[in-house]
Amino acid sequence: MTDNFWKDKYPVGVKSEINPDEYQNIQAVLKQSCEQFADKPAFSNLGKTLTYGELYKLSGEFAAYLQQNTDLQPGDRIAVQLPNVLQYPIVVFGAMRAGLIVVNTNPLYTAREMEHQFNDSGAKALICLANMAHLAEEVLPKTGIRHVVVTEVGDTLPTVKRMLVNAVVKHVKKMVPAYNLPKAVKFTDAMALGRGKAPREANPASDDVAVLQYTGGTTGVAKGAMLTHRNIVANMLQCRALMGSELGNGCETMVAPLPLYHIYAFTFHCMTMMLIGAHNVLITNPRDLPTFVKDLAKYRFTGFVGLNTLFVALCNNEDFRKLDFSSLKATFSGGMALQLAAAERWQQVTGCEICEGFGMTETSPVVSVNPFGGIQIGTIGIPMPSTLCKVIDDEGNDLPMGAIGELCVKGPQVMKGYWQRQDATDEILDADGWLKTGDIGIIQDDGYMRIVDRKKDMILVSGFNVYPNELEDVLATLPGVLQCAAIGVPDERAGEAIKLFVVVKPGESLTKEQVMQHMHDxxxxxxxxxxxxxxxxxxxTNVGKILRRELRDEELKKLGKK
Known part of the structure; x- marks a missing residue:
């Protein structure tokens, strides 16, 4: 597709181009927004709200702590392993203001997964929740991490409530396994050490890496996508531009149930919503639907960011259906395919259409979205401003409009490359800046795009990428396994569920329970x-490679879907 093809595809009032160099770095956006919206709420969680002014003050004090009480230097990596709590934006923006590179880490990772990510990134510091500190204790001796800050769920709350919440989590709910990290610093102590102190504000270049976001990419080996300040700022500006005038400055309340450590929620809530001074309501555990719905009832929310799994679960909840949706004007879906039934049900319950988009970790993440007033369910919308898309055949040749091929994307949000993996970068990103998505798609005459299949064997569970190679590598370490394969099968709740196939070594035996326990561990x-x-x-194949696609086809036939 030529540049001109896309220019007239945008709704009236939406520019087809953004200036990705409008801000030099994320810090510039943060400073501007926190000054402009100083008295507006920025993040709420557990009944506590931080204004933008408070966020700037507290993130500055955390930055001062890092600079004055550790030997961390600009460019060093800091692993942030937190769920959706107020500590997350304080820590992430504080780390950036100190010049560090943020390594978002899933709090539910096993010790094996943590060890790989910490070592691959070369992280020198870790901020984690006390609930996961026992795993950190196990992993840290095998890594280069020298500084650890441990926080408890209620650490940003007023003193009495903090003590009560933390005591309930630890002693009543038994959610904090015993750990021994004698050199770790408590988050509350770190904040006390930085209190009242001004940081030396880092001013990274636009092409400097801001975040190392780990993904399997198009293979099963977890790699760090190098997302620069320019990448993330560009995607923030692109999202803002495509929203047009639908969302106003300083007046929106956005529900944030998706984890901020996931690039989708990170860019949307921590970046795009910061630009417009929106209020982000952080949901720590969206799986606890009764508590989630009670939290929602406290706010006149105007926006909701979710994915298919969550939309289905909420619409099936009687208390959710009773909420007041009169203020809801925007719902965004990404991370996994939005099913027609879920979209229709959501609109029926809430009165709000869902804007589905498409993205990848490697694109910071948003590539395309259905614009307000022009939603086509079943498509991934049109490319973001300043973004080009095309489809290619297996030989890399450009295909005409309406043809089916691998979707490729080019724009200022495309990553710098994979951290210390030039070979993997070269496989997915060419010299002209085109990124192969690994998804098979079609570009329609009206500019809207559809994804019809995945080129690779990746499994998508509730918006999270799962790579068969990793699962098979883990399963192969279980004594008794001769051969194994992992595939995704259709699942009404999660989009796809994981099914394992196992061939047991002759003369040995294995049970389903043993396999499940091994994977659980x-x-x-x-x-x-x-x-x-x-x-x-x-x-x-004739050379012994397991044909996962044959296994998937068999499963689909059983379900009558092929």
């Missing part, structure tokens, strides 16, 4: 299988 929750099937053999 070695991979985080969303990567765990739902079903296990034992077989005498698996389909392979």
């Amino acid at each position: 070695n991979v985080t929750g969303y990567k765990r299988p739902k079903t296990v099937e034992f077989r005498d053999s698996l389909p392979t």
Whole structure:
């Protein structure tokens, strides 16, 4: 597609181009927004609200702590392993103001997953929740991490409430396993050490890396996508531009149930919503639907960011259906395909259409979205401003309009590359800046795009990428396993669920329970299988490569979907 093809595809009032160099770095956006919206609420959680002014003050004090009480230097990596709590924006923006590179880390990772990410990134510091500190204790001796800050869920709350919440989490709910990290610093102590002190504000170049966001990319080896300040700022400006005048400055309340450590929620809530001074209501545990719905009832929310799994679960909740949706004017979906039934049900319950988009970790993440007033359910919308898309065949040749091929994207939000993996970067990103998405798509005459299949074997569980290679590597370490394969099968709740196929070594035996327990011990929750099937053999190529697609086709035939 030529540049001109896209220019007239945008709704009236939406510019087809943004200036990705409007801000030199994320810090410039943060400073501007925190001054402009100083008295406006920025983030709320557990009944406590931080204004933008308070966020700037507290993130500055955390930056001062890092600079004056550690030997961390600009460019060093800091792993942030937190759920949706107020500490997250304080820590992330504080780390950036100190010049550090943020490594977002899933709090539910197993020790094995943590060790790989910490070592691959070369992280020198870790901020984690006390609930996961026992795993940190196990992992840290095997890594280069020298500084650890441990926080408890209620650490940003007023003293009495903080003590009560932390005591309930630890002693009543038994959610904090015992740990021993004698050199770790408590978050509250770190903040006390930085209190009243001004940081030396870092001023990184636009091409400097801001975030290392880990992903399997198009293979199963977790790699760090180098997202620069320019990448993230550009995607923030692109999202803002495509919203047009629908969302106003300083007057929106956005529900944030998706984890901020995931690039989708990170860019949307911490960046795009910061630019417009929106209020982000952080939901720490969206799986606890009764508590989630009670939290929602306290706010006249104007926006909601979710994915198919969550929309279905909420619409099936009687108390959710009773909420007041009169202020809701924007719902965004990403991370996994939005099913027509879920979209229709959401609109029926809330009166609000869902804007579905498409993105990747490697694109900071948003590539395209359905614009307000022009939603086509079943499509991923039109490319973001200043973004080009095309489809190619297996030989890399450009294909005409309406043809099916691998979707490629080019724009200022495309990553710098994979951290210390030039070979993997070269496989996905060419010299002209085109990124291969690994998704098979179609570009329609009206500029809207559809995803029809995935080129790779990746499994998508509730918006999270799961790579068969990783699961098979883990399962292969279980004694008794001769061959194994992992595939995704359709699942009404999660989009896809994981199914394992196992061939047991001659003369040995294995049970489903043993397989499940082994996976439970070695991979985080969303990567765990739902079903296990034992077989005498698996389909392979003439050189012995297991044919996952054949296994998937068999499963689809069983379900009458092929």
